[in-house]
Amino acid sequence: LYMFKPQNPDLKPERMVSYELSWDQTLVPEVLVSEVSLYYIDGENMIQVQFPGGKPLNVNTGAFHNKGVEAQLSYMPLRDTRIFANYAYLHSNVNLISAPTHQANLGISQRFRNFTFAVDAQYVGDLMLNATSGVKENYFLADARASYKCGKNISLFLKVNNITHSDYTVMEGFPMPGTTVMGGLSVRVDQ
Numbered sequence: 069l070y071m072f073k074p075q076n077p078d079l080k081p082e083r084m085v086s087y088e089l090s091w092d093q094t095l096v097p098e099v100l101v102s103e104v105s106l107y108y109i110d111g112e113n114m115i116q117v118q119f120p121g122g123k124p125l126n127v128n129t130g131a132f133h134n135k136g137v138e139a140q141l142s143y144m145p146l147r148d149t150r151i152f153a154n155y156a157y158l159h160s161n162v163n164l165i166s167a168p169t170h171q172a173n174l175g176i177s178q179r180f181r182n183f184t185f186a187v188d189a190q191y192v193g194d195l196m197l198n199a200t201s202g203v204k205e206n207y208f209l210a211d212a213r214a215s216y217k218c219g220k221n222i223s224l225f226l227k228v229n230n231i232t233h234s235d236y237t238v239m240e241g242f243p244m245p246g247t248t249v250m251g252g253l254s255v256r257v258d259q
Contacts, residue, residue, distance in 0.1 A: 074117055074124035082128075084111030101142045109134040116165050116199055129199070134160045134167075148179040163202060166238060169194035182217040197240040207236035221256040 140154035175188030215225040
């Protein structure tokens, strides 16, 4: 914030007070769980990147008030199958960079012996890219992952992100890659 582009040595620290009310409910033990959260944030001196003169600069943009709701449902119809869905809504009195108004996720994972397969989808709506111009982005993504547990703490995995090859941006001027594939070895270290 203070040393590298778009640094600004005159920044004041952000300050905020956050209030949250959450309710978790196990509707069916070990099968169906729900959660709902309401929140309100009152803050000042928010730091955002703006483009005075066409060049990026971190600036304090003043007071902000955010309020929203988040809800999640997790369902395990079988011992090794998990389905989840969640949704978040954010209302702010200012244009917040990289904070979508709507975000929804849906996913399923299935374990079969040492194999685990998972697929999830995400929708992002009204993601603010530029606070000055009000440019927003909407997009849909789908990802998949497969893993194989080789030992007590070792797994091999293969992950495919953005299966639908969606064109989207989360920061103005920097488009995200299309479909990406990665694989690797995961080692869990117990203490």
